[in-house]
Amino acid sequence: MQHITQNITAEEQMFRLFQENLDTLKGQEPESISRLRQKAAENFHKNGFPHEKTENWRFTSLDPLFQSEYHHDFTNQSRPFDIEKIFTCDVYDLDTFSVTLLNGWFVYKNAPLTRLSNGTIIGGLSKAMEVYPDLVEKYMGQAANLEQPGLAALNTAFFQDGLFIYVPRDVELEKPIQLINIVDSENPLMIHPRHLVVQEKNSKLTLVHCDHSLTHNVSFSNSLSETFLDEHAILDFYKIQNKGPNSAVINNAFFRQKHQSKLTSHSLILNGGFTKNMITATLEDPQTSAVLNGLSLVDSNQHADNQLLVDHVAPNCQSEQLYKGILDDEATAVFSGKIMVRKDAQKTLAYQNNKNILLTDDARANAQPQLEIYADDVKCSHGATVGQLDPEAMFYLRSRGLSERTARQMLMYAFAGEVVQRISIEPLRERIDHMVEKRLKGELTICDQCVLHCNSKEPTVFNIDASKL
């Protein structure tokens, strides 16, 4: 492992780090990917990290994250670690195909890439670049925006591994694929996981992505995923974050959608020191739909930022954004949701709604709804509310004998429920429903972290007091 020193700018440090480790970073990858990497590094060097003047970064500062000196694991020092020793995956009532990333590296038990009988490929991106270079080259970097200041370029410069999924034409995967992304390091660690998901025509996939930390140690995860949905492809995507208070997670998810493809995304932040989830969905062909749901439950001094861009390029598409937050203590949340309707995107239906409940005077929610419309025959709406629990509803419940605490919990649970109810897989919905309930009662522990009962052998309780709700 290596670490960087602090007497030059963070950008300069990262760029030098890139140059020093270029050969290691390249590994066995195809030449075109190396060129992409080089270009991304140069873009990053030129544009730097996002700062308060960068669009959609006004209320989220990366500065606190640079107080730590990060280590980097470019040679996969984590590999000798026996994943089975950290946790056992006790699959409950939801049967999944489960894969793990440890400190950004794909962990495999038998093979680094699995090819199912129906032609589906699931495995580590690093190995996929060796075995299926043409496939990876065709898609890599085709969805991510590397021009803007920021983290997408940084990820592209530094990524080495991550999840690779290829679903062939007409294949419907019955089992959800679950990615468990674990950070477990003694030293502050910066990682850049990279995921590539390709769905061919008429394929169907459920992907559950859990971000997970096993310790309270400092970490900075800058992940990026690119997902390609060909005609009629359906993706049900879940992002569940239940991390320790000292972890910072940045996710940059790019979706490109072809004719009549359908994306449903659910971002659930149940815990996490610093979280910024960015989603860009580009509706390139007519009759595509994107439904983006989100729920953030944050307390202490946690920060949750959701940044969405739904880009309506083609006519007759639909999109919806429903994001809700419950904030306690000094927690802060940001929602910046943009609906872009380009001039050919007539008959667009696009809705956006952001609702926040603040439980204290110190909690803060910032909503930045943005509509940018260049077509004239569209239906678009947006709404944002920041408020307290409805005092009339509180009184109604208490007048029936419910304690103030129970009444508050019931109303918060109901508020969150609107998002939870949209989870279409029943066992998953029940599980998350249960987690949300426990979270609101202050009873959520680290062993509940992952949706699928991946119990850590020595469960530690989160040191966050939500019980006073």
Place this chain on the structure above:
Amino acid sequence: MLDIQNLKVSIEGKTILKNFNLKVNKGEVHAIMGPNGTGKSTLASVIAGREMFDVDEGSITYMGQDLFEMEPEIRAREGIFLGFQYPVEIPGVSMANFLRTAINERRKYHDLEPLSGAEFLKLMQQKQKMVDIHSKLTKRSVNEGFSGGEKKKNEIFQMAMLEPRLSILDETDSGLDIDALKVVANGVNNLRSPENSTIVITHYQRLLEYIIPDYVHVLFDGRIVKSGGKELAIQLEEKGYEWIRKEAGVEEAM
């Protein structure tokens, strides 16, 4: 059971009730009538414990205890029930979960074991029949999307489930057609017992054809200006409120 003495209540400095006295004994049904804006709903809210009002003077004693020392939920658990004039819609909270929680928090308060799921369902079916509320309503979120009549019926259903000692029905009849009105009255009459008391707050005499009160009080300008038996309600129906206004010497400007 309930003893209100010399009560003075204001909201944001504006006096709504003053010099208000009322005594309700076990087994009695009291009707409180009066034109709009005379303080009827304020009285109901103050008894149930709504916090937006200031009690400036006076006392309310309930079952020998100072009511103002009790939080709204304690009042409920001690047997006070308010049938809301405008029942609140609570999306995402199911009727069943809400009522089961309410019943079990009350049972816990009285050191009783919680009702099991089966016991609760049985109770719910029994009471549904009694107040003629459709079972599909109890599967929905609290009052969400209910019609005006359904909301009022749902108040009576909750009252039946919670078996209060003292029920206060605040304009439960307003906006009801005659069939819904009969259902509401039936529910109240079925729950009537020598142990329970009811305060019916209404603008019209109509409801009192079905719920026969023991006493009728007329509220004007924040105080009771006339009390009588059920025949007073009939007089009001025939002659309106004007004669009482004159009799009580209340200014027209009220």
